[in-house]
Amino acid sequence: MSSLFREMPGDAWESVPLEVLSQMIPAVRLVRFGTGADAGVALLARNQAHVSVNGQPIAGGLHVLRHRDEVLLGRQRFWFSAESTPVVTVYQLREGERRPTCPVCRGQVKDGEQAVRCPGCDRWFHQIDNAEGRRKTCWTYAATCRFCRHPTSLSGERAWHPGQEENNG
Ligand SMILES: [Zn+2]
Numbered sequence: 486m487s488s489l490f491r492e493m494p495g496d497a498w499e500s501v502p503l504e505v506l507s508q509m510i511p512a513v514r515l516v517r518f519g520t521g522a523d524a525g526v527a528l529l530a531r532n533q534a535h536v537s538v539n540g541q542p543i544a545g546g547l548h549v550l551r552h553r554d555e556v557l558l559g560r561q562r563f564w565f566s567a568e569s570t571p572v573v574t575v576y577q578l579r580e581g582e583r584r585p586t587c588p589v590c591r592g593q594v595k596d597g598e599q600a601v602r603c604p605g606c607d608r609w610f611h612q613i614d615n616a617e618g619r620r621k622t623c624w625t626y627a628a629t630c631r632f633c634r635h636p637t638s639l640s641g642e643r644a645w646h647p648g649q650e651e652n653n654g
């Protein structure tokens with residue numbers, strides 16, 4: 486998963502869908518490819534004159550975006566983030582899928598159990614916190630995913646946004 490931010494007047498940023506780029510300039514497009522931990526977003530530009538990434542023209546009209554890349558489209562600035570927000574869902578085994586084993590407790594993630602799929606590496610973790618008092622909070626056990634370091638905060642806020650970049654220099 487990933488997201489795109491657009492610079493707004495007055496040092497502000499807003500989260501926008503990937504399609505925004507081709508709406509601005511049809512010769513430029515962001516394309517999602519791959520799945521899970523191998524998923525990525527590529528920037529394609531037929532007319533390279535309009536677009537640069539991190540201040541550089543994109544070679545061959547193709548650039549695979551990396552976390553925190555700055556994209557300049559005309560005079561509009563964008564930032565790309567490879568992170569997304571983890572959410573608690575009710576796990577249900579889908580056809581053709583192998584039942585996941587939670588990396589923290591080594592137990593299977595069973596149908597109907599609350600779980601989080603790590604947005605960074607796609608692994609499933611228990612996150613059971615029921616009113617009946619049943620708790621198995623494997624996902625939030627540590628502050629970051631032990632495999633890919635994705636933050637486990639469930640506050641709904643993105644782990645990184647462009648404003649943070651400005652503050653950190
Ligand atoms: Zn577990």
Ligand SMILES: [Zn+2]
Pocket residue numbers: 603604605606607608630631632633634635
């Ligand atoms: Zn992970």
